[in-house]
Amino acid sequence: MPQTKRVRRGTKKSVISVRNLVKNYNAVQAVRDISFDVYEGEIFGLLGPNGAGKTTTLEIIETLRAPTAGDVTVMGISVQKEPARIKPLIGVQLQQSGFYPSLTLVETLRLFSDLYNTTINPIEILGEVGLVEKARAKVNQLSGGQKQRFSIATALVNKPKVIFLDEPSTGLDPKARRDLWELIRQIRARGTTVILTTHYMDEAETLCDRVAVIDLGKIIALDSPDHLIDKLVASGYKRPKVTKQATLEDVFLDLTGKEFEKDEK
Amino acid sequence: MKSKPNQLRALGGIIRASLIATYRNPSSLVFGLIFPMIFIVIFGFLGNEAAPAKLAVRADTHTDNPIYTALKDIKAVELKTDLAEEKINEDLSKGNLDASIRITAEEVLVPAGGLPRGAPIQQMPARFKVELTTSKASPQNGEILRSIVDNISGKINLAAAQIQTPLVETAFAETEGRRFSSIDFILPGQLGFSLLNIGVFATVFTFLTLKQTLVIKRFFTTPVKKITIIAGEAISRLLFSLIQAAIIIAIGYYGFHYTLIHGWATFGQLMVLVALGLIVFLGFGLVISSIAKDERSASPLANILTIPQFLLAGTFFPIEMFPQWLQPIGKVLPLTFLNDSLRKVAFEGQTLVAVAPEIGWLALWGVGIYVLTMLVFKWE
Numbered sequence: 001m002p003q004t005k006r007v008r009r010g011t012k013k014s015v016i017s018v019r020n021l022v023k024n025y026n027a028v029q030a031v032r033d034i035s036f037d038v039y040e041g042e043i044f045g046l047l048g049p050n051g052a053g054k055t056t057t058l059e060i061i062e063t064l065r066a067p068t069a070g071d072v073t074v075m076g077i078s079v080q081k082e083p084a085r086i087k088p089l090i091g092v093q094l095q096q097s098g099f100y101p102s103l104t105l106v107e108t109l110r111l112f113s114d115l116y117n118t119t120i121n122p123i124e125i126l127g128e129v130g131l132v133e134k135a136r137a138k139v140n141q142l143s144g145g146q147k148q149r150f151s152i153a154t155a156l157v158n159k160p161k162v163i164f165l166d167e168p169s170t171g172l173d174p175k176a177r178r179d180l181w182e183l184i185r186q187i188r189a190r191g192t193t194v195i196l197t198t199h200y201m202d203e204a205e206t207l208c209d210r211v212a213v214i215d216l217g218k219i220i221a222l223d224s225p226d227h228l229i230d231k232l233v234a235s236g237y238k239r240p241k242v243t244k245q246a247t248l249e250d251v252f253l254d255l256t257g258k259e260f261e262k263d264e265k
Numbered sequence: 266m267k268s269k270p271n272q273l274r275a276l277g278g279i280i281r282a283s284l285i286a287t288y289r290n291p292s293s294l295v296f297g298l299i300f301p302m303i304f305i306v307i308f309g310f311l312g313n314e315a316a317p318a319k320l321a322v323r324a325d326t327h328t329d330n331p332i333y334t335a336l337k338d339i340k341a342v343e344l345k346t347d348l349a350e351e352k353i354n355e356d357l358s359k360g361n362l363d364a365s366i367r368i369t370a371e372e373v374l375v376p377a378g379g380l381p382r383g384a385p386i387q388q389m390p391a392r393f394k395v396e397l398t399t400s401k402a403s404p405q406n407g408e409i410l411r412s413i414v415d416n417i418s419g420k421i422n423l424a425a426a427q428i429q430t431p432l433v434e435t436a437f438a439e440t441e442g443r444r445f446s447s448i449d450f451i452l453p454g455q456l457g458f459s460l461l462n463i464g465v466f467a468t469v470f471t472f473l474t475l476k477q478t479l480v481i482k483r484f485f486t487t488p489v490k491k492i493t494i495i496a497g498e499a500i501s502r503l504l505f506s507l508i509q510a511a512i513i514i515a516i517g518y519y520g521f522h523y524t525l526i527h528g529w530a531t532f533g534q535l536m537v538l539v540a541l542g543l544i545v546f547l548g549f550g551l552v553i554s555s556i557a558k559d560e561r562s563a564s565p566l567a568n569i570l571t572i573p574q575f576l577l578a579g580t581f582f583p584i585e586m587f588p589q590w591l592q593p594i595g596k597v598l599p600l601t602f603l604n605d606s607l608r609k610v611a612f613e614g615q616t617l618v619a620v621a622p623e624i625g626w627l628a629l630w631g632v633g634i635y636v637l638t639m640l641v642f643k644w645e
Contacts, residue, residue, distance in 0.1 A: 062486055087488040098483030100282055100475075102289040107282065114278025115487040117271050158487075 012039040015162055015193045016061055021070035023056050030056045032217040033070070038162075043184065043194040045208035047201070053217040054197040055095065055166055061195070062092050062164055075161060088116060091155030091163040091192075095170070097147055101140035105131060105150055108139060109157060116158040129153045129183055145176030149183060156187070163187060165196040169203055174249050175256055181207050205229075275489040279497025280504075287505055300462070301455035301513055305521065308451040317343040318406040321353045321365040330393055332368055335417045342413065360402030364410045367396040448521040453607035454580035456513055456535075457542060457600050463506055464546025465553065465571050469563045471498065472554035491642060499547050503540060510539040526614035534610050534617050538624070542603040545627055548634030555641040574600040599630040 016038035023031040031053045038044040046054045059065045061072055063083035072079045074086045099108050109122040126132045129149040134142065142150060148168050155163050165184070169177045177200075184207060188194050198204055204211050205225045213221040213228075221228060320342050326333070336342055345362065356362040371392045397414050399407030423431060475481045475498075484494055514535060517523030525531040549570050557563035577584070577591065578600035584592055595601055606623035609615040617624065 064482065064485055084488060087486065090486070092483070092486035094479050094483055094486075096479050098479035100286045100480060101478065102286050103282055107285060111278045111282045112487065114281075115275045115484065115489045117274050117488075154483075 045211040048214035091160035283501035363406035468550025
């Protein structure tokens with residue numbers, strides 16, 4: 001992997017701490033006794049199949065849902081006791097848009113700066129996500145990839161310490177995904193901690209410093225992607241078939257323009 | 266740590282965003298104007314006067330006589346001539362005609378002392394027989410026609426008897442009064458009804474959309490408070506509704522002579538009542554949008570709240586026209602209090618202080634509904 005991992009072992013500072021988290025919806029146990037930490041400045045991935053409890057876990061940390069049991073803190077602040085103190089510190093991107101469809105991008109960013117009581121330059125923020133030329137467009141006129149990047153732009157309005165991205169690349173074409181990864185790396189480079197959910201293992205492998213694999217509401221693995229792969233290989237696992245020199249995705253990217261390696265720097 | 270976020274700025278932001286969104290998508294507002302306008306136009310043109318009673322003149326009627334002349338001059342009577350006998354009988358039994366009349370001249374009576382020299386034969390006093398046939402299908406107008414004919418013949422008989430001092434002397438007088446036209450009843454009702462519609466339907470669908478597009482959920486991840494979100498949406502709706510109400514009143518005033526007894530002062534007081542009414546109705550909308558999962562479950566709930574009020578709150582007919590057992594229900598509905606206070610202020614010229622009881626009851630509904638709103642309002 002060309003990307004250097006930034007886990008500073010020994011000096012790592014926990015930004016999000018989840019201890020014995022349980023969430024029940026009536027009879028359904030969505031989250032069953034989960035514990036993990038997210039460290040400052042890392043990109044942390046929550047992986048798992050649909051319905052595994054990823055989004056529920058994320059929404060509890062985002063103060064949107066109350067946990068049934070357990071302790072969750074963000075920057076040392078309890079989500080149960082002081083959610084109002086956490087909200088100004090975090091940026092959230094939901095699975096779907098969450099904006100007035102008929103407002104322009106600039107108007108929407110102004111709205112969020114009012115909600116957070118911050119002063120922003122909307123054009124500057126749009127520049128960060130590559131949407132300056134769409135400043136006067138309405139939210140419902142954006143493409144899928146543009147929508148996701150704009151959604152991240154609104155999450156940056158309050159200069160958050162932690163940013164939450166729920167399936168940010170779902171439904172995007174390969175090029176749009178790579179643009180998004182680049183954006184996420186830029187956000188992390190500024191010192192913002194990123195926690196995201198994804199179904200795509202290639203995304204987790206290239207983007208995340210550490211991942212937690214969740215299944216049926218439980219964490220079944222928690223480590224860096226490299227370590228998880230090493231462990232599997234050490235257990236004697238061999239791929240059933242040697243892969244080709246290139247994939248169809250490589251072909252697609254080659255045909256449609258920008259190449260991944262160039263993009264990455 | 267940053268100081269607590271200022272909710273006022275957030276409120277301003279939400280109001281602005283909501284106003285822009287409504288302005289760019291004004292269908293709900295147009296909808297809120299069209300129905301009241303249709304009703305106002307229909308009832309405005311119907312005007313004041315009751316429809317005249319229809320009196321069919323039978324073919325063999327003698328028309329050159331004082332009775333027929335008097336009937337022709339009465340506005341409340343519309344004479345229908347040239348109708349065939351069978352047609353008259355059929356329409357009478359159906360109630361399409363209120364009565365039929367046949368006047369026959371029976372014989373010429375030469376008064377004592379002979380005719381004035383040179384008088385045309387037509388002017389000679391005659392003895393007339395009037396046959397009035399009324400219909401059971403139209404008892405009220407039949408009764409009116411009967412007394413009109415009675416009255417005319419009575420006067421002629423009196424004159425013929427040459428009575429100088431009648432036993433009963435009648436004197437009629439009319440008190441000066443403001444003309445209460447149907448627009449004065451209909452317009453406040455329509456104003457109230459359009460407020461109820463906007464308050465309930467527009468609010469329900471706005472909030473359901475905001476929930477489904479996750480706008481509210483996204484708001485909940487920011488430091489903005491629940492009450493700020495509700496207030497922001499409510500205020501933007503209120504601003505649009507005041508404009509709408511002003512348009513309805515202006516059309517009523519300039520187009521249909523709607524009475525604004527003290528001019529601008531009355532208009533201002535109506536606006537205060539409009540605002541209060543809308544705030545209360547918004548509460549109903551907010552509660553429904555909290556309880557209902559989607560449009561399909563919201564529609565029946567919204568209709569349950571609006572249609573009975575529409576019918577029972579004196580929007581089209583005075584509450585007194587309903588059966589006795591139904592009236593108490595009609596009298597406690599929030600729309601009734603709004604309609605009553607609007608009518609009293611606009612037509613009777615009462616002040617807001619004078620309609621304090623209505624305002625008080627309306628406000629009580631408001632308090633109750635907003636307590637409920639705060640309890641049930643959710644982002645999903």
